[in-house]
Amino acid sequence: xxxxxxxxxxxxxxxxxxxxxxxxxxxxxxxxxxxxxxxxxxxxxxxxxxxxxxxxxxxxxxxxxxxxxxxxxxxxxxxxxxxxxxxxxxxxxxxxxxxxxxxxxxxxxxxxxxxxxxxxxxxxxxxxxxxxxxxxxxxxxxxxxxxxxxxxxxxxxxxxxxxxxxxxxxxxxxxxxxxxxxxxxxxxxxxxxxxxxxxxxxxxxxxxxxxxxxxxxxxxxxxxxxxxxxxxxxxxxxxxxxxxxxxxxxxxxxxxxxxxxxxxxxxxxxxxxxxxxxxxxxxxxxxxxxxxxxxxxxxxxxxxxxxxxxxxxxxxxxxxxxxxxxxxxxxxxxxxxxxxxxxxxxxxxxxxxxxxxxxxxxxxxxxxxxxxxxxxxxxxxxxxxxxxxxxxxxxxxxxxxxxxxxxxxxxxxxxxxxxxxxxxxxxxxxxxxxxxxxxxxxxxxxxxxxxxxxxxxxxxxxxxxxxxxxxxxxxxxxxxxxxxxxxxxxxxxxxxxxxxxxxxxxxxxxxxxxxxxxxxxxxxxxxxxxxxxxxxxxxxxxxxxxxxxxxxxxxxxxxxxxxxxxxxxxxxxxxxxxxxxxxxxxxxxxxxxxxxxxxxxxxxxxxxxxxxxxxxxxxxxxxxxxxxxxxxxxxxxxxxxxxxxxxxxxxxxxxxxxxxxxxxxxxxxxxxx
Numbered sequence: 001x002x003x004x005x006x007x008x009x010x011x012x013x014x015x016x017x018x019x020x021x022x023x024x025x026x027x028x029x030x031x032x033x034x035x036x037x038x039x040x041x042x043x044x045x046x047x048x049x050x051x052x053x054x055x056x057x058x059x060x061x062x063x064x065x066x067x068x069x070x071x072x073x074x075x076x077x078x079x080x081x082x083x084x085x086x087x088x089x090x091x092x093x094x095x096x097x098x099x100x101x102x103x104x105x106x107x108x109x110x111x112x113x114x115x116x117x118x119x120x121x122x123x124x125x126x127x128x129x130x131x132x133x134x135x136x137x138x139x140x141x142x143x144x145x146x147x148x149x150x151x152x153x154x155x156x157x158x159x160x161x162x163x164x165x166x167x168x169x170x171x172x173x174x175x176x177x178x179x180x181x182x183x184x185x186x187x188x189x190x191x192x193x194x195x196x197x198x199x200x201x202x203x204x205x206x207x208x209x210x211x212x213x214x215x216x217x218x219x220x221x222x223x224x225x226x227x228x229x230x231x232x233x234x235x236x237x238x239x240x241x242x243x244x245x246x247x248x249x250x251x252x253x254x255x256x257x258x259x260x261x262x263x264x265x266x267x268x269x270x271x272x273x274x275x276x277x278x279x280x281x282x283x284x285x286x287x288x289x290x291x292x293x294x295x296x297x298x299x300x301x302x303x304x305x306x307x308x309x310x311x312x313x314x315x316x317x318x319x320x321x322x323x324x325x326x327x328x329x330x331x332x333x334x335x336x337x338x339x340x341x342x343x344x345x346x347x348x349x350x351x352x353x354x355x356x357x358x359x360x361x362x363x364x365x366x367x368x369x370x371x372x373x374x375x376x377x378x379x380x381x382x383x384x385x386x387x388x389x390x391x392x393x394x395x396x397x398x399x400x401x402x403x404x405x406x407x408x409x410x411x412x413x414x415x416x417x418x419x420x421x422x423x424x425x426x427x428x429x430x431x432x433x434x435x436x437x438x439x440x441x442x443x444x445x446x447x448x449x450x451x452x453x454x455x456x457x458x459x460x461x462x463x464x465x466x467x468x469x470x471x472x473x474x475x476x477x478x479x480x481x482x483x484x485x486x487x488x489x490x491x492x493x494x495x496x497x498x499x500x501x502x503x504x505x506x507x508x509x510x511x512x513x514x515x516x517x518x519x520x521x522x523x524x525x526x527x528x529x530x531x532x533x534x535x536x537x538x539x540x541x542x543x544x545x546x547x548x549x550x551x552x553x554x555x556x557x558x559x560x561x562x563x564x565x566x567x568x569x570x571x572x573x574x575x576x577x578x579x580x581x582x583x584x585x586x587x588x589x590x591x592x593x594x595x596x597x598x599x600x601x602x603x604x605x606x607x608x609x610x611x612x613x614x615x616x617x618x619x620x621x622x623x624x625x626x627x628x629x630x631x632x633x634x635x636x637x638x639x640x641x642x643x644x645x646x647x648x649x650x651x652x653x654x655x656x657x658x659x660x661x662x663x664x665x666x667x668x669x670x671x672x673x
Contacts, residue, residue, distance in 0.1 A: 403514040
């Protein structure tokens with residue numbers, strides 16, 4: 001370890017996790033006893049395990065997970081599951097460790113905690129969505145989780161598991177996503193871990209209750225049945241492996257696969273990181289209730305020779321609004337630990353990552369909320385956690401990291417269709433990814449793997465909506481030597497009166513530019529753009545009224561830029577203008593490139609002069625550029641950042657705050673109402 005004088009005292013004080021985090025939230029909420037006889041049997045099986053057999057089992061598990069997810073895509077009913085792939089499959093060991101690639105809800109802890117081994121039988125299928133009764137495996141109530149125990153020769157050997165975001169589970173709002181909820185009871189039906197099937201027999205009474213509490217019961221039934229059927233695929237494939245290689249060998253391979261992940265992360269991943277202490281923070285736009293008060297996400301990354309720990313001390317306390325997240329440090333470790341794939345291509349991130357990489361969360365924060373705090377918008381914590389981590393990495397690597405990105409915006413239109421039936425058209429939109437130290441970011445990318453936008457034909461056949469435009473949002477990518485990816489623009493014309501709902505972030509705060517790169521343009525929506533009735537809508541909103549023939553323009557954020565924009569290749573700027581990715585105005589203002597508006601011919605002399613003038617006027621670039629909204633709040637003293645000398649402040653302007661705070665509570669009750 002480097003000399004003591006190089007790092008702060010907290011770096012050393014918090015090296016001993018057992019004492020340093022004794023008063024923090026529990027690292028693993030699940031209380032699962034490990035049978036010594038079971039562990040002894042597994043240890044014996046692993047002594048002479050053939051590495052090639054482990055490879056075969058590893059490949060078989062991943063193939064089973066992929067097959068199960070493909071089955072869900074083909075058999076589920078709701079658009080958010082079938083088209084937008086908001087679900088995941090996984091395989092757990094008997095003691096609830098995730099063997100397959102990272103998945104939310106990837107542990108059967110809540111089943112093993114509630115049901116004794118004698119009450120977990122072949123043919124059983126369990127279901128739950130209880131955020132506070134799921135041992136930290138469920139983020140919000142629309143995520144239903146189905147768990148199927150796997151038996152071989154009457155011996156329980158593991159669990160197949162699928163969870164996914166369904167259309168509606170009741171609650172105050174259509175779609176079960178009230179962005180102004182003050183309690184989880186407003187957000188939908190709570191289902192504790194229960195048996196949906198008992199020894200192969202469907203519990204029809206339970207199913208009736210779950211379906212009766214959904215506005216779209218046919219969608220919910222289709223999704224849950226798809227989960228049950230896909231779990232059966234995983235169960236069968238694991239049984240086939242046991243038939244081929246033997247039960248002890250396959251179970252032993254589970255733990256070898258987990259330990260392989262730990263070993264690779266420790267030997268190949270950790271050495272990339274410099275030792276020391278690095279602070280990153282970002283801000284959620286608001287908690288859904290108090291709209292002019294951002295919520296802080298802060299982490300301190302401490303890299304030791306044998307491990308890395310993310311300490312979330314300084315993150316905001318539990319919020320009144322629904323931005324809280326109720327997972328445990330173990331799950332957050334697997335979530336952010338997935339980013340090791342950037343250093344180790346091809347690695348399967350599973351439970352093993354937690355041996356070398358751990359997140360520690362203080363009690364009663366927005367990341368460790370307590371019942372019955374609202375949680376439905378926990379996605380905001382998910383995204384801003386990544387951004388805070390990006391800032392810490394930028395400091396650790398002197399900016400040689402991918403710039404910030406947003407990646408998820410959700411919009412929905414709902415009301416009564418032309419036949420008087422309730423409808424909900426909801427879509428998850430991608431956004432621009434951050435620029436890289438060697439290349440531009442990618443456009444309109446969704447954080448959800450394999451997610452697809454809804455085709456115009458699909459929308460217009462099923463909903464009273466006309467799709468009038470789909471494309472990329474010009475100038476949305478953050479300027480830089482390498483440009484941030486562009487956001488998405490989509491225009492929808494409603495054919496009936498109704499309402500639209502937004503679940504959004506980065507509509508005021510911008511994606512952060514890195515090492516001289518500029519901020520990416522925030523997203524948002526506009527009602528009736530270019531008309532006297534034009535209205536900008538920011539932040540997450542429950543119910544913005546629309547009338548028949550209204551046009552709604554949806555825009556998603558652009559990714560942050562990387563590097564000094566004045567160093568961008570002039571021909572690359574010219575081609576961006578030709579391709580309508582960057583406007584003529586931005587080419588001059590941000591990149592210092594002067595060209596003819598008709599022929600696109602670059603004036604090299606004028607460009608050289610303009611770039612020199614911009615550089616002199618601007619001064620040295622900064623490591624972090626958060627954009628005008630954040631900079632204005634920092635200048636006013638309403639936000640604090642840990643290393644202000646590294647932050648750009650050239651865009652601070654009180655007029656920016658006036659723009660976002662005009663008519664702030666038009667569609668949301670004020671915090672005291």
